Structure formats: structure tokens, C-alpha cells
Amino acid sequence: MYGYQMDLLRSHLSWRETAEGVFERHCDHTWWGTGAMVGGYVQALALSAMQQANAELDKEALSLHCQFLKPVLEEDVRAEVRVVRRGRTATNMRCELYSQEKMAAVALACFAKRSDLGGFVELEAPDFAPVLAAESPVRPEVGLAAHGHFDFYPRLGSFERGQGDAQVGGWVAPRWDAGCDVSLLAVVADLWVPAAYHRWRDELGVVGLDITVHFRATAAQLRGLRPMLQLRSASALAAGGYVDEDGEIWSESGQLLCQYRQMRLVF
Template sequence: MSFDEDIALDADGNGVIAAGWETARGPHGGYVMALLAHAMERAAGRQPRSLTVHFLRPPAVGPVHASATVERAGRGMSTVTGRLEQDGKPVALGLGAFADAYGGPEVGEVPMPDVPPPSPDQPPLPGAPPFTDQLIFQPRFGAAPFSGADTSVVGGWIGFTGGRPLDGPAMCVMADGFYPAIWPRLTELHPAPTIDLTVHFRAPLPYTGPLLARFSSKLARDGYFEEDGELWTADGTLVAQSRQLALLLAA
């Protein structure tokens, strides 16, 4: 199945959580977000610029229903809410701003780190969950998970193995594509399900080719941690920024 088939929705918003996107605690959060983003983008008819999704419960592989409401359609920007349900229960709620580019000054920059380019041969990832089979996944930042490192940074090259262009829904997967940035600091597995994920889309889409992603975390407290992400195109353009709050459960 292709990614387009995995996020397909009929005219009434009916779709399927596809097999192959599993993590240790249900389907991959970025993929679930992509399904809802697809419905919301279709309703807006514009590119997402900011999209936040809250995850209420992990869905299972099987039928889902996505609905989107255009709360306001202005001349330059549309505000859309979205709801993803399974078996009559909400699993994700979204709020997004969809807009074309505005004219304005360009100030500042976020330089892309200097790292080796993606390799044509991706080495195997021992113990990786099934969803990584869908992705180019080549680490370039940070220590290995559960190695007791002194920094909370992960990332590297990420994209679709088939080279599919990266549009709004696809970017949701990329923004949640790596293992949690807090994991290298730990010495054993602690599940880390996402509570909410926000993606800011900082350049025109779609983009073809893998992205360089870097994710970092500063604090885990009371069973929660935050994670910030930056994603660049190969030519150094910052294409997206992300932030999520996630749980850090007992081992």
C-alpha cells in the first residue's frame, strides 16, 4: 500500500487506519495526524501553515471517520477544525490555519547543520517498529536510545522509501518520525505516547527528497516531556518546525 492509499478518504470522510504503521503503543502518531490533516487540507483547499492535533486515545488498525469544518474562510487564510473517530469515539482533534504565501520581509535564518548526506544504502535498524519500514531513516544526531547519554538530541535524514513528495499530511509523519529525543538519556525503554503535536509549515509544499530533521528536549517532569523539531530540505531551507508534549511512562 502507498502512503496515498493509507491516508485515503472517500467523499464522506471514511478511511482506514492501515497496517504497517504500528509502534509499541498503537499506530504512529504522525500517521494518525496525517489522516486528519488530509481531511482538513481538502476542506480548506489551501496549504497548511499551522496545524495542532491532540491525541485522545490510540486507534486500532481498521475503519475511521474524519470530518473537517471550515470555521472561517478569509481572502488569504482559512481556519479549519477536524475530528477523527473510530467506533463512534474521538481519537484525535485538530485545529489548523491554511493559507497561501503572504508578501513580507524575510528576517533571520535557521542554518542547517553540516552532516554527511543521505546514503544510498540504508542500514537495518535492529528492533525498530514496523512504521520505519515505510521511511528513509538515517540517524545523524545524538546517541543511541537508552544509552544513558547526557544530551536529549536525535535526528537525521528522513523521507519516504518510495520517494513520494512531501506535502502537508506527509510532513506530519516526518515531524514525528524519529524516536523520542529523551530516549538517549534513559537506560531502559519508557513508552512515550504523544499528547499533542503542532507543526508549523515554513516553506511552500510539496518537496521531493529526504529532509534533515533534528529533535531536542529540555525537561521531563511529572511524567511529561516536550520535544522541539526542525526539518530542512537538502538545500538548507527550513521547511517545518514542530513541538509536541508527550507522556513518559514507567518502564
């Protein structure tokens, strides 16, 4: 097990700028998934490169869409970032990630100013039983190195196959002294065992094709939170060799932090 530093994730999201809009870093086994870096870390990498290239401090990440084209491997990775449009309220950016000199992922992000106009919440926060002091975390036994950096406490469904509807969720918390920010949310949004596994009894697998994350809390709101997160996700349809998943991540106190939707290939 890793000897955790002050912020494990942030130390693996820093980039070295080699030219204007071009960034490089080395990826190791820390965030390894099944034959590649986990998708949540890949999209966090793209987001961090765009954040580093964005000098507009009054605009925060509002949405992130990432399409996964090829595996991101344990090696040097390059990010190429450009501004698609810069407006008064929002700035749109694009990032291409390269692994083995091949485009492995492409991401679009919207950085925007926030306001309090017209605010309301229709969704209800999860009613998960709290984590007890003596409760031991449950580790997903699916072979992902990235899972070893988090504690999981299932409340809706389990990590076992064929146990019921394609609805899962519970508590998840980093095992290092983490702050709560959009990078952490991007990773956690693709971290829980897929909801479809709860429906399937056989050994079907999935690989992510794309994911969209909408960040609903501001950076100031996230900074004040303990990163004990409530996550719930569900798959509505598996058809044609593809399965969807919709999810939400909430704070410990019941504040909606982000919503996400992804599509996966079934194999």
C-alpha cells in the first residue's frame, strides 16, 4: 500500500508546460484500471491541463465532456490545449491527450462565472445510513489499483454481481488527506463498480466510451467540505452492446456536488 502524501491526486495532476498550450507529464501505476489508466483519472488529467492553461480566475469549471479513444498507459503523456471560444460569461476549451504519440482522449470543458439567479433543487439527497466509527470499508474486488486509494461503504446494492436492479451507491472517501475539488469529483464519477454489474450474473465487462460531468458546487463551497462523499448511480438501458449510467455525487450534509452521465461498451 502507498505511503500517502498530503494530496495524492494533486501530485498526479501537475503538468510541465513545454510550449504554449502543450503540457507533458509521466503517468505511473497509481491510477491504473483494467489495462489502462482509469477513466476518471484520465478526465481529471484533461481538466487539470485546461485549468493550468486558463488564466481567468473568475471562471470555474462548469462542465466536462471526455471521449476515450485509446488506452492511456504508464508512460509520458502529452496534453494539447486550446481555447475554442472566450466570452464574457463562459470560456470553452478543448484538450487532446496523447499516449504513445496517439490521441487517446479528447475533452471539452466550459469554464463559467456563477450567479445565484433562479436557484432551486428538485432532487432529493440520498438517505444513506452514516458510516459508523467501527465500520470497516468494503473493497471492490475487480482488480483496479485506483480503488486502493479510497474507502467504500456500499448502501444501495453491493459490489457483487447479479444481486438486483442496476442501482448502486454509498459512501466513498479518499484514504489520503484530500481536499474536495472538481478534480476529485471527476475521478469519483468513474470510480464505483458499474451499476450494470449488479444486474448481470455472467462475466460481462465494460469499457468507457464517453462521460459528461456537470459541476454544481462552486470552488468556495467545495473547499469547505470534508471529502466524505455520497454517490448513487443507475443504468436505465443496456442494448446494442452498450450500456448507459447516470450518477450523482453529494456532500456529507446533502449538497449536490455534481451530476454525470456516461456510455460504456459491453464486451
